[in-house]
Amino acid sequence: MKHALAFFLFLVLTLSTSLPTEASDYLNEIVRANGLYAEKHYAESAQAYESLIDKGVQNGYLYYNLGNAYIRMGKTGPAVLNYVRALKWIPRDENLEANLKFAIQQTRDKIELPPPGTLNVLLFWVHDLNFHELVVFTIGLNIIFWVNLALWMYFPFLKVVRNALLCFLFLSFVSIGVKIKNESDLKLGVVLAENVEVKSGRAGDAVTLFQLHEGALVTVTGKHDNWLEIRLNDEQKGWVPQNSLGT
Amino acid sequence: MKIFSGVFKKVALFTLFLIPMLSTLSFGQNISVTATVDKNRLTLEDVLQLSIVIQGTQxxxxxxxxxxxxxxxxxxxxxxxxxxxxxxxxxxxxxxxRLTPMNTGTIVIGSARVRANGKTYSTQPITIEVLKPSKRQSAESKAAFAEATLSSKKAYIGEQLVYTFRLFHRVEAKNLDLKLPFDKIWFDKEELGEPNAYIKVVNGLQYHVQELSIALFPLKKGRLKIPAAIIELDLLHKTQNRSRQDPFSRFFGRRTQAEHKILRSQPISIEVLPLPDGAPKGFKNLIGQFRISAEVGKRDLEVGDTTTLTVTVSGQGNVRDISFEEPDLRNYFKIYPDKPEFSQTVQNNQIRGEKVFKFALVPLEAGNRTLPKFSMAYFDSANAQYRITETRPISLTIRPSSIKEELNLVQSGQQNLPMVKPEIETLGTDILPIYTELDKFQNNGSYSSAFIAAGFGSPVVLFIISAFLIKRQNRMKYDMAFYRRRNAYKNASQRLKQISEHSDLSAPKEFARELSEILREYIGDKLNLQGKAITAEEVEARLKESHYEPGQAEGTRRLLEKCETLQYAPMTRGSTKELLGESEKMIKVLEKQS
Incomplete structure (x- = not known):
């Protein structure tokens, strides 16, 4: 029994203390990119940030800084795209919110982020927490719940706490489910081309329904070959070439 | 031809006779329409009954x-x-x-027409003479009459006038229907309560008086005539129709006769004057007599405290129109106005009333403050001049707040703050800077599935282990058989160790007895039996029942028999050690099988 306990503790500690490799190189590259930005070498700075992202680094502040670099370069499309990507990681960041708003104002179409659905309004915290935070919170709650369950066998008065924790745990799992659904269903796309014609079908000679401009925010609802189905609202939807949109 | 002409005449005569007969038979009766009145001469106080009778059909x-x-x-x-x-x-x-005459003179009631059976029938015109009421009679012995009075024949626009209508009647009056003559273009009217009833003697005759008063406020200047008020009523005259000699006639002989009457008051002329020039500043068409007063709830207060300023305007006239603007004290107080309270009474047929305006004042600064005089301009109709009534100044002592906290009051958006924060003009917009703190740039790569599985699974596993341990601990506490079984080997081992170390091997009988006891106790603990009391054969049988290997059960029996034998037979030192080792081995074997 003692061996089993020790094994699990080891497993948990081992898994939870895993750190990214080559951390110092990564941080040095960040310092370099930030320095380029400070020296107003925005293109080089953006390139440095992009190279880190290409290496698989996923960090909200990195996307934010990249968005800033693109804004400075006058590229509102990539700027909006990277701010939207940053939202996934740092949804509560006020600077990000302000800069995204600024970037949208710079676009010609000035399309705001789609409003949250009913479920997201009810589970408002889902929007304010990123997926990792939700998972860590749920794991923490899970541990507390099981510890409480064990204690409840000794102390029956903990029944109320047990039930409350069970409810919270259930809600946390639902929140994770909603988050996963949001990130898979509501895929946002940003027009990167200066001007894109939204077609009625997946062909260049299809009827042009409407035009969008760089930085316009759309919801990507489908993909077929090299075409993406996009939607602005219930009435305005169509197809655009995949290379004209960043997701 | 003569023969034919004679026959024709007879047929024609017969036909002339027959047609009315046929018409009578076919329609039952001739239709005739007549109009009648109950009198041809009447006064303005009377009512004419017009009856139109249609005979021959209904x-x-x-x-x-x-x-x-x-x-x-x-x-x-x-x-x-x-x-x-x-x-x-x-x-x-x-x-x-029922025709109520509106004018005097000779009036012809024209033909009324009735349509029946596709024909139109007309009545004969009737000539009626309408006279003025007899003055002699009204002055002396009239059963009822009406009058109207006005408090003043000359008034200013907006001045309160009292119009009083009185009905005098000596006999019982029923079904009163009063029509007052006011025109909404000329007057604004307001009820002055319920009608009064009292008795008054006029020219020596006692009358019941019904009095109704109404406040009138002229709206336009000029000379005008208030037409007569008309009241329709039924006068119930009591008559004696039986012989005075009949003793019952005193009690049952009186009969009531109703007389429908229309009584008119005299028209009244009035001259409405415009308000004179020279109205003071702040005059808001208040006409009458008014006075204003002001008081505060607390005169000694701290910054942030609340006191109530009560401004009361009372008087006689168009009290309902009184308005009072919020005092200009914003530099020193926050002001929260309350809804004005209005009350009105009627005294001596005059509207009197008051309007109370309340303001909650919250001082903003410490110091001695004096609330200024509050004034109200009105036109005194009695003296025909404008007047201004005003309050006395009110001194307030405002001390610094004893609570060291910034005053943070919520104020309505409609109210203008005394110190308006200047609006900061936006000169430009830009993005917020990049993040440079390196601790923010930890790679947020997704967690491995092993981590998530461990995070969610490990507490469950730990709980299962804990639950098992807790359950076992509880069983050890309450399940004696379990407790004995779990501790059987431990106890036996300890006792075997003791016996090997401390027992006197030179006393083999004692050694054998003790060894036998250890073995029996071990088996007793394992099988939850009283080990000391069972025989070797019973041990074998019980072990077999408990699914121990038969060979081991037999070996145990033999070992116990050996111990018993040795208790009564001489033993060597070597045999005791051999027996000890054999016992230890047997216990281990049994333990493994359990």
């Missing part, structure tokens, strides 16, 4: 009355009758109208 629409501008017409219902005289049936219907 299925007709109502008569079309002629134009009667000199009368006010009200329907008095219909009555129908059916009669049989010598098997002859006659039917009729009567439409009754």
């Amino acid at each position: 299925n007709t629409p109502p008569p079309e009355l002629p134009s009667l501008p000199d009368f006010r017409i009200t329907s008095a219902g219909t009555s129908s009758s059916t009669q049989y005289i010598n098997t002859q049936r006659s039917v009729s219907i009567t439409y009754n109208y």
Whole structure:
């Protein structure tokens, strides 16, 4: 029994203390990119940030800084795209919110982020927490719940706490489910081309329904070959070439 | 030809005779329409009863009355009758109208028309003479009369006037219907409560008086005539119709006779004057007599405290129109106005009332403050001049707040703050800077599935282990058989160790007895039996029942028998050690099988 306990503790500690490799190189590259930005070498700075992202680094502040670099370069499309990507990681960041708003104002179409659905309004915290935070919170709650369950066998008065924790745990799992659904269903796309014609079908000679401009925010609802189905609202939807949109 | 002409004449005569006969047979009766009145001469106080009788049918629409501008017409219902005289049936219907004369003179009631059986029948015109009421009679012995008075024949626009209508009646009056003559273009009127009833003697005659007063506020200047108020009523005259000699007539002989009357008051002339020039500043068409007063709830207070400023405007006149603007104290107080309270009473047929304006004042600064005089301008109609009534100044002592906290009051958006924060003009917009703190740039790569599985699974596993341990601990505490079984080997091992170390091997009988006891106790603990009391054969049998290997059960029996034998037979030192080792081995074997 003692061996089993020790094994699990080891497993948990081992898994939870895993750190990214080559951390110092990564941080040095960040310092370099930030320095380029400070020296107003925005293109080089953006390139440095992009190279880190290409290496698989996923960090909200990195996307934010990249968005800033693109804004400075006058590229509102990539700027909006990277701010939207940053939202996934740092949804509560006020600077990000302000800069995204600024970037949208710079676009010609000035399309705001789609409003949250009913479920997201009810589970408002889902929007304010990123997926990792939700998972860590749920794991923490899970541990507390099981510890409480064990204690409840000794102390029956903990029944109320047990039930409350069970409810919270259930809600946390639902929140994770909603988050996963949001990130898979509501895929946002940003027009990167200066001007894109939204077609009625997946062909260049299809009827042009409407035009969008760089930085316009759309919801990507489908993909077929090299075409993406996009939607602005219930009435305005169509197809655009995949290379004209960043997701 | 002569023969033919003679026959023709006879046929014609017969036909002339037959046609009326046929018409009578086919329609039952001739239709005739007549109009009658109950009198041809009447006064303005009387009512004319007009009856239109249609004989020969009852299925007709109502008569079309002629134009009667000199009368006010009200329907008095219909009555129908059916009669049989010598098997002859006659039917009729009567439409009754009540005509109230509006003017004096000779008036002709034109023909009324009735449509029946596709024909139109007309009545004969009736000439009526309408006279003025007899002055002699009204002055002396009239059963009822009406009068109207106005508090003043000259008034200013907006000034309160009291119009009083009085009905004097000596006999009982029922079904009163009063029509007051005011025009909304000229007057604004307000009720002055319920009518009064009292008794008054006029020219030596006692009258019951019904008095109704109304406040009138002239709206336009000029000379105008208030027309007569008209009241319709039924006067119930009591008459004696039986012989005075009849002793019962005193009690039962009196009969009541109703007389429908229309009484008019005299028209009243009035001159409405415009308000004179020179109205003071702040004059808001208040006309009458007014006074203003002000008081505060607390005169000694701290910054942030609340005191109530109460401004009361009372008086006589158009009290309802009183308004009072919020005092200009914003530099020193926050002001929260309350809804004004209005109350009105009628005293001596005059509207009196007051309007109370309350303001919650919250001082903003410490110091001695004096609330200024509050004034109210009005036109004194009695003295025909403008006046200003004002309050006395009110001194307040405002001390610094004892609570060291910044005053943070919520104020309505409609109110203007005394110190308006200047609006900061936005000169430009830009993005916020990049993040440079390296601790923010930890790679947020997704967690491995092993981590998530461990995070969610490990507490469950730990809980299962804990639950198992807790359950085992509880069983050890409460399940004696379990406790004995779990500790059997441990106890036996300890005792074997003790016996090997401390027992005197030179006393083999004692050693054998103790060894036998250890073995029996071990088996007793394992099988939850009283080990000391069971025989070797019983041990074998119980072990077999408990699914121990038969060989081991037999070996145990033999070992126990050996121990028992040795208790009564001489033993060597070597055999005791051998027996000890054999016992230890046996216990281990049994333990493994358990």
